[in-house]
Amino acid sequence: MNILLEKSSLTRLIQSHKGFEPFNYDICVDWAVNLLEQGIASINIDMLASFSKPTNAWEIRPYIQSVLKEFNLEEFEGEKATKAKAYYYVWSILNNDGDLISNLDNLRNFCIYSDYEDSIYPFYLLMYSWEDLEDLGMSCHYEGVTYNNFNEIVLKEAETWMENFEKLV
Secondary structure, X not given: OOHHHHHOOOHHHHHXXXXXXXXXXXXXXXHHHHHHHOOOOOHHHHHXXXXXXXXXXXXXXXXXXXXXXXXXXXXXXXXXXXXXXXXXXXXXXXXXXXXXXXXXXXXXXXXXXXXXXXXXXXXXXXXXXXXXXXHHOOOOOOOOOOOOOHHHHHHHHHHHHHHHHHHHO
C-alpha cells in the first residue's frame, strides 16, 4: 500500500480534488502538515504545508498534483472521486473521528450532491432515520432502527461499505 494512504485518512479525499467544485483546498494544508508530523517530507509537501488559509485553488493545485504524482497516486474524477470522498466520511465513522451524526450528515449531503449515489444511499436513509427518532421517536426511513441500535446499525453499514470499497473503485 502507498505510504500516503497508510498514514493519512485524508489522502483519498485529496485524490478526489479534481472531481468536485468547489473543493475545500484548506484541507490540503492540514493534510501536508499531518504528513510532515509523521515524518513524510518532500519539497512539494513542504510547499503545501506552507500555504496559509484560506487557500487559493489555482495556487495550491499544482503542488497537490505534484505530491500525488511523486507518490504514484491517481487524481480521481467522476465515480472514483465520489467513492474516494465517501471513503473519507465512512472511514471517519468507523474510526470514531469526529461526531457520528456530523459524519452521517456529511454523507447524506454528499449523497444528495452525487445524485443519490447507490453505495452511500443507506447513510442518507440513516441520517433521516436519526431525525425521525429525534422528532417522532421512531424511524420511517430505515427499517428496524431504534435509539438503542442506531449506532450499531450505522457501524454495520460502514463496515459493509468498507468491505465493498475496493470493488466500488
